[in-house]
Amino acid sequence: MTALAMPQLLALFLFIVGMLIVLIRRNTIVMLLGIELMLNAANLSIISFSNQMGMIDGQVQVFFVITIAAAESAVGLSILVNLYRNFGSVRTDRARTLQG
């Protein structure tokens, strides 16, 4: 195990928990939070590798990821407001009009 291992292991764990939140939970707000957690874990991984290898490009990449994450959460939350208006709930098992 090197000094790199701790942030990488944390990033791996956070990514998996975020994935489980998206897979298991039914509340759409919490699912969006899980997506943010996964993005954050990927950021941590990129930053840690870039730091270890003495590169600056990883930080530029993370800068862009954070910007796009802000845009993504704004659009996602406005979609969620529409979902709530139409179905009266933010749970995914209520929004099943395609199921017939």
Add this chain to the structure above:
Amino acid sequence: MVDVNILVGVIAVFCAGLALLMLFAKEALTCALSLLGILLGTAALYGIMGEHFIATIQLVVYAGAIMVLFIFSIMLLNVRQTGDDIKLTSLRFALGALAGIALLGAGGWVLFDFVPTGSGPWGQDAVIAAGGNTRVLAHALFSRHYIAFEAVSLALIVALVGAVTLAKRKLN
């Protein structure tokens, strides 16, 4: 002076615990505040690694703006109890946990004896000699990556207009 490795370990345990709380908490607000704690812990890790600008961005944009947006929507939609959101005995939880443990094992196995090779030009000393992390990052951002920077600013405007249009639309 605290050993840096111990500090990183404490922050990692803190973040991992909050992530588990996020997975199992019933209230959406608890999840949001746990994510806030994780973002603060990650910002601290960035600071420890010497990436000061990214740590600040993390605090201002992620822990500030995005989390305010989330907490505002939780308040707006008045999501109180999410009910029996997560059942420990359900099939989807079992399958998800199985996939998670498999991924954790695979990733840990890869990471266990991984040693990064190749050292780029921006080591700790080189960054300090060039005037600090923010200056180096700004130079990279506005010289080699400026087209991507402009494209991202365009994407932000499009997302802003899209979000306003979506949220204002009256559906019947």
